[in-house]
Amino acid sequence: MWIDYHTHHARCGHAAGELEEYVLRGIELGLKQLGLSDHMPLIHVDPAKYYEGMAMPLEEFPRYVEECLELKEKYRDRIDIRVGVEADYIEGYEEDIAKLLEPYPWDYVIGSVHFLGEWDVTDFRQLHNWEGKDVDEVYAQYYDAVQKAARTGLYDYIGHIDVIKRFGQKPTKDVYDLEKQTLDAVKEAGLAIELNASGLRMPAAEMFPSRRMLEYCLAEGIPLTVGSDAHDPTKLAQYLDQAYALLKDLGFTELATFDRRRRIMVPIE
Incomplete structure (x- = not known):
């Protein structure tokens, strides 16, 4: 089952390409399922403090969902489109996130931690925020946020669960116990995670x-799905051949797919 569940497009401000370009590229690549999953608008950062292209404007969110649904219908005989969103977990904003997500007919909602407070740990323009920080403490804070995200009931799977390592900052201590505690929280919540090839x-x-x-x-027995986290149509499915090979090598035989917030396990082909 050749799928890619993690994609972003121009509306989010830091990606390229329109949604339809992703769909056409997915058809070209022979994807069986394509997940459209752009970032939700930010609800905790003052727009005056935004970095350029930091997030989808709130007023664009309904149009994003509408366009996803239009494309799902338009191309239903050529590719199976699943309508999703990557919804940032922000501690203290759980009710606000729920209200933002509630009106729409999602197939799946990705729970990802990008922010520790107003610091986006995945933004290369904010690398200066690591200066003077205890890396071990940042890792502990990050994994604590992921565990809290898993327990909210807002999400279907956790995105790039160890993305805190993105820029190469390494803790001085082995964090494997912390990683396992986080995965245990995912399992207890009945969630999946993704293998994010980006x-x-x-x-x-x-x-x-x-x-x-x-x-x-x-x-x-924690289920997995896969995603390229493409921010450009030309990067759709990038490295997923390596992701599939790794999963097969480890002994995984199934992938998680989602339909109207229901998880469906399919064989890895």
Whole structure:
């Protein structure tokens, strides 16, 4: 089952390409399912403090969903489109996130932690925020946020679960116990995670999550889906051949897909 569940387009401000370009590229690549999953608008950062292209404007959100649904119908005989969103977990804003998501007919909602407060740890323009920080403490804060996200009931799966390693900052202590605690929280919440291949094009030079976290998922029966996290139609499905090969090598036989917030396991082909 050749799928890609993690994509972004021009509305979010820091990606290229229109939604239809992703759909046409997905057809060209032979994807069986394509997940459209752009970032939700930010609800906790003053727009006056935004970096350029930081987020989809709130007024664009309904139009994003509308266009996804239009494309799903238009191309239904050529590709199976699933309508999703990557919804940032922000501690203290759980009710606001729920209200923002509630009106729309999602197939799936990705729960991702990008922000620790107003610091986007995944934004290269904010790398200066690491200065003077205890890396071990930042890792602990990040994984605590992921665990809280898993427990909210807002999400279907957790995105790039160890993205805190994106720019190569490494803790001084082994954080494997912290990683396992986080995966345990995912399992207890009945969620899946994704194997996000985009880490291979970043300083981390490793997919999200690491092989040892994937091994733990296999042992604990935590389901996985896959995504390229493409921010350009030309990057759709990038490195997914390596992601599939890794999953098969580890012994995974199924992938999680989603339809109207219902998880459906399909064989890896």
